[in-house]
Amino acid sequence: MVLKIFFPRCCNSADSGLLVGRWLPGQESAVVLAVIHYPFIPGQVKRYLSELQAQSQVELSVLGSWSMPKEGQEGMESFLKDLSTIFPQDRWLQLSRGAGRRGFACQLVERGGGSAQDGGDGGGDSDGVIFVHYDQRKVMLSQLHPPEGGGGANGTAEPSELRLVFQTVARSQPLFATDQYDDGPLKVTHWQSEGREASIIVELTKQASVPLCALLTWLLSLWTRLCRISLFNMWPVRFVTSKLSTCVQLSYRTDHLRTVSSPKKASDHMEFMRKANIFVSFFVDVALGLLLISWLYRANRISRLADILVPAADHVAKELQELLQWLMGAPAGLKMNRALDQVLGRFFLYHIHLWISYIHLMSPFIERILWYVGLSACLGLTFALSVLSDIVALLTFHIYCFYVYGARLYCLKIYGLSSLWRLFRGKKWNVLRQRVDSCSYDLDQLFIGTLLFTILLFLLPTTALYYLVFTLLRLVAVLFQGVIHLSVDFINSFPLFAMGLRLCRPYRLAEGVKFRVLSEEPGKPLHLMMEINPLKYSSVLQWYRTPTYSCYPKDSWVALCKKLFVGELIYPWKRKGTKTD
């Protein structure tokens, strides 16, 4: 087995002393975390280590000795060997660095003085040891993500060596708390922060956030209790609120805020990232919403918008009227049943008439409604978009009505035709066996069935044309609403914080590592430099997307086309029942 020693780069030029670190269980490798300098009292070192171990839950131990000869410090070899008797270990590493030389010399002393692997200057079995240098700060801060595909297997099986290294370094954060200016009993070399200038502000924010979170939680609980009042849980209210995308967005945001404002500390990395993502995206959302408000309420834009809106709705109604007049003639030279055509056309025309009068009734209030509704944008851009979606849904309600009538009629015809076609051939659908069986019908059944079949068959083109036209109109509205929903969903679920982290501190989110050869000389241990591979952007998105009610089309395209063909209703707001990560 090759012995791997993970060595922090900051200790390269440390003074001589003891190597503190951890032997990875089950692996032939050791992680060096720090160097304790001479002079020290062995009892203090042991106490210090046990304290750290209690804090960080990492089995820290003295790995061996480190010698960095300087002028006037010769002949320490024997002293270093003696140290192994003070700190009894199964294996004792003796690393030494020659003055002015790049490589290290390494000697491994097994307990009992048995075999000694010698990677020193004198030659010997130098293949046995590999030095992996790592940047302690980056490794400590970075979060190693399991590779795609094998992620689940890695989680359940025993963690890999690399993961152990990352864990060890990250967990022994208390070890790095002392800095070189501390006047403790021990002098230690490891990675040190550059200082904490901003820490006062951070501390103040932390202090302030606790009562803020408590207040927010209280408000949220109040809001939840308000929502639970039985008046709001009655059928019509519930139905309407489940259909209005604003209400859906409201409940969604409440969930988010509840997550963020929970006073508990985030237990693991994922939860922390989730909270941070929600927090940042919430802030960006509100900032965008305020921007929108500041644009909207300046220069009388609201009233201008209202002035545009009513004529636009009027215009759509007029266009629809013309379309219906065209359909009632002989559209595109199609031969349709004149009587049915007239009946359907008049029915829809009456509907449009109703719609126009409704719009005109509403028009004096539109500006005021818009003014108040626009205020919802201060809750965030997503709210403004949801309100827009709802307004579009309400303004195209007549199209929706037409579509439902057409689809129901068409659906009735299709189902009638399909079952009567079976009767026409003398078959029937056997419900128990889920198949088509032959059946002998009575004379009167056959007669009436054929009569209806003929009638339905000849009336089908007329109904189908109306259905087609209104479905196309409906699809336009659905498409528009779908785009709005998608963008709201995007803002809700986009991991803004994780993306920013990936952009500014690529090493924080690691996907793996790569090794660079530092020096490879025959007869000397191999020196590798470990560098962190940042996570790919797509993987960041995949890992840290906030779970959300997905608004993507529920069915595949084929299923959608089939639904359209059979005449089943399609909705933009159909969401998946469960949260999807």
Added chain:
Amino acid sequence: MGADSGPGAPSAVPWRKVLYERQPFPDNYVDRRFLEELRRNVRVRHYRYWGVVREAGLVAQQLSCVAAFLTLWWYMDQSQLSPSTLLMAGLLFALLGYGLYEALGASRGGGRTRLADLQSAAIFLAFTFGFSPVLKTLTESVSTDTVYAMSAMMLLAHLVSFPYAQPSPPGSLSLNAALFASVCLASRLPGALHTFAMLTCALLVFALWPCLLHRLRDRAPWGFPWAAALVSLGSVAGLASLSPGGALLLAVALLTLTLLCPLLLVRLQRHKDNIHGPWDEAEIHEDLSHFLQ
């Protein structure tokens, strides 16, 4: 037929036609007894000419029914036949036919009651009468040629799929095809009452008449050929009043169907040469007993 006398076949061991034993013969070996089991024309039926003619009369009769229906439609379309006349005639024939049906079926016990018959009749009349204005405007915008082509296809389908062997409950497909064709044709007529009369007529001709005919064939076999001949003669005569050429064609077709085709069948039956043997697959026998001598 296999290696009859293999070089290494020892005559001491007799060959057996079994697969479960290892025998000193090649796999494709058969001995001389193989062709002894050959039989010729085992189940060939020898038809009597007049028996076949009698059955072919049913086909001819159905064809003439279609012709008669088309003739009636033509007269209605030209307004030479008033719908009330047709309705009265239809009522008369229906009552006559019902009386005959009941008289012939007096011996049978269960089945439909008079009330059920009356109910069915009421449903027919009510639905047809109620739907006739709808049916009238149904094919307004469809081209006449399309309607004719569709009706022709459907009547052909009716003739092809008619269950000639067992016509008592008329086959679903044949009846539906005929009704579809008659609805298409009736929707071209000038008035709603015309449509109603035409559909009633179609019901009589395509749905009820086969039932009566079947009963006739079962109970009074002597009357069946006369009825078929009567229908054929009536249809030819009716067509003759419309177009003599068409009537001639129909007569020739009917004669071919009833006289020439059975003759051909009986003559060709002689040349039949079927071989049967142990190599045959299992056969499923249909009950064709009434074609037998």
